[in-house]
Amino acid sequence: MMDANVFVVTSGKGGVGKTTTTANIGAALAKLGKQVVLVDADIGLRNLDLVLGLEKRIVYDVVDVIEGRCQPRQALIKDKRIAGLYLLPAAQTKEKESVSESQMEHMTHALAGQFDAVLIDCPAGIEHGFRNAIAGASQAVVVTMPEVAAIRDADRILGMLGSRRARVLINRIRPEMVKSGDMLSVDDVREILGREILGIVPDDEEIIDATNRGQPVVLDGARRLGAVYSTIGRRLLGEDIPYVELPNDGLWLQLRKMMAGLR
Amino acid sequence: MRNELDQQLASAASEAQAAAQTLDGSAVAPSRNEPDTAHPSASVSPQAPAEERPRHRCVELGRAVVITSGKGGVGKTTVTANLGTALADAGKRVVVVDADVGLRNLDVVMGLENRIRKHSLDVIEGHASLDEALVRDRVRKMLALLPAAQNRDKDEIAPEAMRALVAELQERFDFVLIDCPAGIEQGFRNAVAGAQEAIIVTTPEVSAVRDADRVAGLLSGAIAPKLILNRIRPQLVKRGSMLNVDDVLDILRLELIGVVPDDKDVIVATNRGAPVVDIAGSETGAAFRRIAARMLGEALPIPALSDRSPWFARMFASLPFGKRSSTRGS
Known part of the structure; x- marks a missing residue:
């Protein structure tokens, strides 16, 4: 029971x-007019609510839904800043073992019928938390960084995703470090992992600021990374689009060259 | 065979002693783990031949610290x-244990991934001795790695087995x-x-x-944890975009x-498999x-970043941490 529109990050x-990544791709898809629900599967260590700035509005959580204490609709938190974006928060005081894979699959199947995406x-x-998170997903976004430890773990994860369509998102790349040979390049990562690259997100301090403020960069028109996540979101839903034109300052120019090399 | 690693450690002690002197400016204190006074000749000091050391020592156990x-x-x-490396440089016998079964990375960070023969699960299941599983550092003979299994599950180890393994390591190492896995x-x-x-x-x-707060809550009672604030970027703190200390x-x-600044040195070092x-x-x-010196009891002051970001203070007053932000500082 794996639905085509269920993605695990x-x-x-x-x-x-x-x-x-989850928050920003979700916000980007909602901005494109899609109905999107974000499910926090990190039971006990939830953070998606903080990144979205919705932590004060949590009443029910995913475990309440699974255990039948509320209707799914009651647990969903509607983001007031953007139409079509919903959060299903994780429980904070429960353990990941309190949910089974089949329960999770059942729940995501129900959501898949009501939302575009x-x-x-997924938890780190x-x-058990990982197995729950991937249970109902037919597609996966494997987020990695150009660092040996992250690449190794991504490789291990790719091997555990079975028949799911898995694409790689390279996060926090620092073009100046790639240039100086201190960081793996996009080509290096693609070669090692041997998978389709969904997108590349440069390392940018505005992410830290946005996270601490609970304001996804996509929702703030002044943020540089908004366009990057929009493109990634569209690719995720199957659009075949070239890598996005980026603002033309030094760092971005280099990145654009790198992206051009990818195609 | 069993004491092979001990011997290697002992022969390395003099090098480490020199390193320790540069660290704190004084001669290294005798290890708290050296054999008791009943066997003065059986010291792990560089002068004592390893053969003289008794097989069944009554030693003070090393310190087991989870990160x-x-x-x-x-x-x-x-x-x-890095703490393992710094403690080894201070003349301590150190083993770093990778508890991230299935997603090990400590070996890569230390540049020892090609030297792994056995892992902790082999030891626990009796397929290998501790000596076979321990990987000695390339540079520091006082430092060893106990790698995790990569193709196994964390559920295959029980807390009791881990406790026994750590206890055995504590007999042989100062630290x-x-x-810990995420x-x-x-x-x-x-x-x-x-x-x-x-x-x-x-x-x-x-x-x-928030996650640190949750973990502190899970540990409290059994252990009083200490805190390292990692990846501080002073310029972001100044701008008010980052929490301060x-x-x-x-x-x-x-x-x-300890407070550790963010630095691309770490990425460079990690990719090279060398400590920063x-x-x-x-x-x-x-x-x-x-931080290593503080773990050894030195009272080094922690440089404070005094800039305070008012909107963070406001925000945290309302966050569901169960603890209110205090009025300290301004």
Whole structure:
């Protein structure tokens, strides 16, 4: 029961940007007019609510839905800044073991019928929480960074995703470090992982600021990365679009060249 | 055979002693783990031939410290590798234990991935001896790695087995540093099982701080954790885009053992499999050395970043951490 419109955002290694990616792709898709629900599967260590700035509005959570204490509709938090974006928060005081894979699959299947896209924010690691998060997803976004540890974990995760369509998002690339030979390049990563690259997101301090403020960069027109996530969102839903034109300052110019090399 | 590694460690002690002198400016104190006074000739000091050491020593156990965080990617593995290196340079016998079964990375960060023959699960299941599984550092003979299994599950180890393994390591090393996996599942429970001390690593981001708070809550009672604030970017703190040290301490109320600046030195070092403490002039490396010295009891002051960001203070007053931000600082 894996629905075509259920995507898991995963990585193996923590701290590579799963939650930020989920929030921003979700917001970007909603901005494109899609009905999107973001599911926080990190039970016990939820953070998607913080990144979206919705932490104060949580009443029910995913475990309440699964255990039948509320209707799915009651647990969904509607983002007031943008139409069509919803969050299904994780429980904070429960354990990941309190949910089974089949329960999770059942729930994402129900959501898949009501939304254009269901994005599941996977916890770090490959334990029970990971297995729950991928249970109902037919597609995966594997977030990685140009760092040996993150690449190794991404490789391990790709091997655990079975028949799911998995695409790689390279996060936090620093063009100046790639140039100086201190960081793996996009080509290096693609070669090692041997998978389709969904997109490339440069390392940018505005992400830290946006995360701490609970304001996804996509929702702020002044932010540089908004366009990057929009393109990634459209590719995710199957559009075949070339890599986006980026603002023409030094750092971005280099990145654009790198992206051109990808095609 | 069993004492092979001990012998290697003993022969390395003199080199480490020299390194320790440069670290704290004085001669290294006798290791707290050296054999008791009943066997003065059986010292692990460089003068004593290893053969004279008794097989069944009655030794004081080394310190087992788990490095944990809740959130992934905040720098647990980097902290473990660098504290291990710095402690070894201070003349301590150190083993770093990778508890991230299935997603091991400590070996890569230390540049030892090609030397792994056996792993901790082999030892636990009796397929290998500890000596066969321990990988000695390329440079520091006082430093060893106990790697994790890569093709196994964390559920295959029980906390009791981990506790026994750590206890055995504590007999042979002054420090057992355990690199905990992200999350709070079985891998976390295993990693903390054998530890008597804990270091929580966090970064100045709300999500990392929230997860650190959750982990501190899970540890409290058993262990009083200390805190490393990693990846501080002073210019971001100044601009008010990043939490500062006081903000984080207000929320977490843990004893701070160090603040480590964000530095691309770490990425460079990680990709090369060399510790950042070895990069000359690296502020990050210096910060790790100071933390190691504090773990050994030195009272080094922690440089404070005094800029305070008012809107963070306001925001945290309303966040559901269960703890209010205090009125300290201004």
